[in-house]
Amino acid sequence: MEHILRPIYQERASHPDTLGVILINKRDDAINLTDTFDSVLLIIVKEADQPIFTKHYLYGDTKMVMHIVTEKRLRKWLFIGSNRKLVDWIFFGKVLFDRNEFLYKLRSELQEFPFYGRKIKTGIQFSKLIRRYLEGKEFFERGDYLDAYNYVVESLHHLGRLSVIDSGLYPEVTVWAQVKKIEPAVYKLYEELIMSNETLDKRLELLFLASEFLINSRTHDGAQHIVEVMLTKPTWKIQELHAHEELSYYSTDLEVFVEYLIDKGYIIVEPVIAKNEIVFHRHYRVDKQFIESEYGL
Template sequence: MKQSVFSIPDRETGNHQVIGAVGYRQQGSSFNGPLLHDFELIVLVICDRMDPYSVQIEHCISGSIRYQIKYIAQQDLLQWSISGESRELIRYFLHGEIFWEEHGKVTELRSRMIALEADMWDHRKLKEFSGFLRTYVQAKQYAQEHDYMDAYYNMLQSLKHYARIELISRGIIPENSIWEQIRELNTEVYKLFDELTDSKESLEQRIELVLIACDFFVTSRMKECCQALLHIIGSRKEPWRIQELTEHPELKYIREDIPLLIRKLVYRSFVRQTSARAEERLGEGREIRYWL
């Protein structure tokens, strides 16, 4: 279908700096996920910069064709490639038809994302380990407070992250039906899931047993799962301030968990710490910085 059929915004539309548009058509009557709904087509309008107060999404019709327009910043597409998020949108962008582009910028962006794909496994593993560690620590705290229902919920979330790590380690992209995927591999994490959800032990005993296994997972797999973070820390000679790491563009997707990850890495001696003269606002204190 030609671009002129649709009300696809050009580069002057609104306050967005548009570099092109990609259309993905629904195949027949097959279901293509929640983003397409019952539309025949989704049009991704790729922007170099987006104004958060301008239109982000539109529902349109041309003749008998219903379609959805979604505005996306190219930086978000690159970030999702790193983190493994928004996989539907990534698929639509990579496999859709380029309706138009400015100076080949959409084609260039596609090439960059395909090239990045081979190097993204470490980042995806780091993202899942970050989620695993956060929910595991929370489950441990709830268990110590004898709040076993909240501990159970967090333990389930922790095991889902653990399961995704196992799949990623095998070069398998995790799907929504994570336990169906992992059951076929007969891994330790599925046995832990079964132990937590279907054991005859008391809830307290089940949580304690799974926590012990997760303790071992943290000890044995932390360095492997944190390679993307360790690579960034080792990329320069000067020690890093914690604020620098939380603001690093390649670590945006785990920003809130970086302090916890760093302290665990220091405790396991994978990261070293040093102190430096602090700014005056910290009084007599010295600022801790991190290096390999």
């Protein structure tokens, strides 16, 4: 397959903005690793007009796809964990071009998994977990058990990914195979939800109780990244939090996460009088006394 795609990737490799080119071929032992294509050509560039550019190719009965992705978008995916195939592609794909050892250094970075990288990924996954858990609980309390079930499954997936991240690894496509080895207690919860003979409402009730305990035990680590960011300023408006480069990765989960941390005592709401002197703006600051006792800062 490489010789068929060579003219395509060689042309791209000649561009000064191209950092690396990886070829991923379909494997029988990998579950849809290439999104139904026989080959994937991943090209990483420094900058581009579009953060993602895709082309499809056909050679006889062979389907091929080329993705051109900016370094910024690539790192965003790695932080958020929204494109889990990407880790497999970077680790196991064949390197066809590597400018100034960009891909070699990226692989080393992923293998070493710096502590800072773990903190931000933990924060993002934890914020997603909080939203799914709270929304699922609302459905459960209203008696909408099937909707609650969907949210509980999602929240367990985030719990599983947190377990993998805590162990110093990246969540793979087959994340539950990783969780089974790393944290059997979380895997057992997942098994009980989907395989138990109890009625659905009883299964959900037990899962919410167990999940609440696990969430509380992870709040310390899950809040660390956002707390450290917020300590860089005395107070924050919500838009300032959204606009912060790192906190923007939390996306729509950020506000629910902030409310959760207010409830847990990490963040304090500071009312600031508005122009009409009746309505107050809501500003936010970290409770430094609480944080000092929590993190020993």
